[in-house]
Amino acid sequence: MQVDPQAPPLSTRRQLGTKQPVVTPQLPHQEENSLHTQLTLFQEQQFTGRIDIRVASKIRWSLYLVLGRFAWASGGEHPARRWRRQLLNNQLLGPAKTIQVRATDRFECWDYQILTLLARRRVASTEIVIEVIRGIVHEVLFEMAQATQLAALGTIISSAPHEQTLPFELRPNLGIRPSTSDTGIWPRTWTLEMSSTLKIAWQTWETWNQAGLALYSPNLAPLIKQSEVLKQKTSVKHYRSLRELVNGKRTLNDLATLLKKDVLAVTRSLLPYIRQGWMELKEIPDLPIPIRQPQSSTVDSVIDLNAQPLIPGNTNNNKGVVVCIDDNPQISETLEEILQGAGYKSVWVADAVQAIPELLKQKPILVFLDLMMPVANGYEICSQIRRIAQFKSLPVVILTSNDGLVDRVRAKMVGATDFLPKPIEAERILATLAKHVTVER
Numbered sequence: 254m255q256v257d258p259q260a261p262p263l264s265t266r267r268q269l270g271t272k273q274p275v276v277t278p279q280l281p282h283q284e285e286n287s288l289h290t291q292l293t294l295f296q297e298q299q300f301t302g303r304i305d306i307r308v309a310s311k312i313r314w315s316l317y318l319v320l321g322r323f324a325w326a327s328g329g330e331h332p333a334r335r336w337r338r339q340l341l342n343n344q345l346l347g348p349a350k351t352i353q354v355r356a357t358d359r360f361e362c363w364d365y366q367i368l369t370l371l372a373r374r375r376v377a378s379t380e381i382v383i384e385v386i387r388g389i390v391h392e393v394l395f396e397m398a399q400a401t402q403l404a405a406l407g408t409i410i411s412s413a414p415h416e417q418t419l420p421f422e423l424r425p426n427l428g429i430r431p432s433t434s435d436t437g438i439w440p441r442t443w444t445l446e447m448s449s450t451l452k453i454a455w456q457t458w459e460t461w462n463q464a465g466l467a468l469y470s471p472n473l474a475p476l477i478k479q480s481e482v483l484k485q486k487t488s489v490k491h492y493r494s495l496r497e498l499v500n501g502k503r504t505l506n507d508l509a510t511l512l513k514k515d516v517l518a519v520t521r522s523l524l525p526y527i528r529q530g531w532m533e534l535k536e537i538p539d540l541p542i543p544i545r546q547p548q549s550s551t552v553d554s555v556i557d558l559n560a561q562p563l564i565p566g567n568t569n570n571n572k573g574v575v576v577c578i579d580d581n582p583q584i585s586e587t588l589e590e591i592l593q594g595a596g597y598k599s600v601w602v603a604d605a606v607q608a609i610p611e612l613l614k615q616k617p618i619l620v621f622l623d624l625m626m627p628v629a630n631g632y633e634i635c636s637q638i639r640r641i642a643q644f645k646s647l648p649v650v651i652l653t654s655n656d657g658l659v660d661r662v663r664a665k666m667v668g669a670t671d672f673l674p675k676p677i678e679a680e681r682i683l684a685t686l687a688k689h690v691t692v693e694r
Contacts, residue, residue, distance in 0.1 A: 288401045289451055291423055295359035296321035296447040303361075303429040306397055307422045309404040315396050316390075317362075317431045322444035325365045325386060325431040326393035330472050331504065333540040334363045338510045339388045347586045348376040362431035363542070364389075369432050379442055381387070390445060392506070394454035395422075395461075399470065402458070421509055452691040461517060466524075471516045474502030474532040475508070475523050483531045490630040494680055497595050499523070499533060511591065511679040572596040573618035573690070578608050578634060579652065582675060588621060591679045595686070612644065618690050621673070621682075624653035624660070632667045637670035637677055 288306070295304060299321040307313045314328035329335070340346040351513060352367050360366040368385055371377040377385070404420035461467070477483060477499050484492050498508060505523075509516035526532040575597045577588045585601040592599040597618075602611045605626045612620065620638070624631035631651055638644045648670040653660060661672050669690060 278652050288397060288421055288423075289455055292316070292447065292451060300425065300427075302425060304425040305424045305426065308397075308400045308420060312400065314393050316393070317429070318447075319444050322441075322447055323386070323390050323450055324444050325362060325566070326390045327362050327364070329393060329396045331506075331539040333542050334504065334507060335389060335392050337540065338506060339385045341510055341586075341590060342388060343377075343381050343384050344586070345371060345377060345385070346590070347582050354513070360432050361388070361429060364432040371641065377395055382443060383445075386443065387445060387450075390450060391454050391457070394451065395458055396470075396472070396644050398455055398458040398460070399467070402462070413492070415458070429663045464517060466517075466520060467578060469505075469520060469534065471505040471509075471520065472536075474501050474504045474537045475499045475527070475532050475534055477531070478530045478533045483526065490684060494684055497683040497687065498679070499532060502537065503594065504537065509549070511594065513678065555689065574598045574600055574615045575619050575621065575686070576602060576615055576617040578602045578605065578619045578626070579621070579623035580604075581623070584623070584652070584675075587677045588682065591677070591682050595683055597686070608634050609641070612638065613641075617647070619648040619650065619686060621652055622669075624651055624655065626690050632663060636667045650685055650689070
């Protein structure tokens with residue numbers, strides 16, 4: 254199967270920040286030539302191994318099958334970002350940071366290798382493993398559907414009917430698995446039935462297409478282009494939130510994960526600003542694949558999950574230190590991603606006894622304080638903070654699942670600045686920072 258060199262590359266999607274509405278290309282029905290149909294043949298044959306797919310854009314994806322069922326997927330523009338999003342979605346980012354995989358180990362896919370080790374250590378349950386696999390495979394299939402459809406459009410436009418070829422190249426590689434022989438034993442429970450998985454992914458693409466977003470990749474990053482106009486056209490609160498979130502360093506997929514919303518809903522909410530020319534979408538690079546090269550011949554490389562934050566913002570973290578006092582590491586991980594992405598340095602304090610010494614050391618610009626802490630609760634810690642002269646005006650925001658009037662009144666009585674209900678949401682966190690912190694810009 255040959256790739257048509259005249260098919261339009263995915264870089265066509267760069268031309269998106271104009272005021273003209275985007276016209277969604279409508280493709281003729283070619284079911285017999287679709288990628289969906291070609292993949293279904295591998296299900297019927299109960300294929301085991303790797304299938305490499307390449308479209309005219311020269312981007313390559315790989316699908317790993319076991320007896321015709323999906324086991325893993327890799328490749329595309331942002332494999333490292335995709336992996337980080339799934340870790341965050343499934344609360345595995347913290348545990349995954351403790352995994353050090355030697356570069357000398359034999360593995361096909363570094364991300365699948367880490368997931369396997371998390372499962373073997375009983376950090377990730379079978380249910381969580383499946384959710385990660387499902388998320389990875391779904392994203393890859395969506396990318397492939399979009400890329401092949403756009404490539405097909407170029408083939409149709411540039412070729413005579415009798416000259417048309419498939420807009421993608423597909424190459425099977427029998428027996429290749431995504432992990433090592435000792436850890437890559439594929440339980441059936443770790444695989445996804447192909448027909449239903451393909452159906453969901455293609456339906457997601459069709460919904461995206463019908464929403465007028467065919468040329469918009471969720472791997473593009475929104476950036477405010479006309480800040481003064483946007484400021485005049487939106488409320489102060491909404492503009493502050495947009496300014497923190499839309500900084501050209503987070504893709505639409507990243508924003509959806511950060512906001513815990515569907516990527517279609519996030520993109521639709523930004524679309525009016527993009528079409529007005531107040532924002533634009535641009536291509537950004539992936540995070541570095543987290544494999545550290547050896548510094549000498551005697552030092553093994555390791556996969557370092559601390560190398561980059563999920564959603565990098567201001568890498569200098571020069572907006573100041575924000576301290577989170579909470580014994581729950583999952584809350585800390587979520588806050589860390591949000592704060593680092595917005596350019597703040599995040600410091601986690603799990604032990605209430607260490608709260609005051611750490612505050613004196615860090616000199617934060619704001620404190621997030623969990624209400625229910627062992628040894629000393631949030632009220633007691635807040636009261637202690639207010640007894641220190643240099644912290645009299647320090648913003649202290651109480652985090653709690655008990656969002657009642659009595660709790661709010663009591664929090665105010667001990668000197669809390671604000672009260673934020675759980676679960677943690679990026680939009681609320683950033684709005685709280687914008688409300689209580691003045692940052693030199």
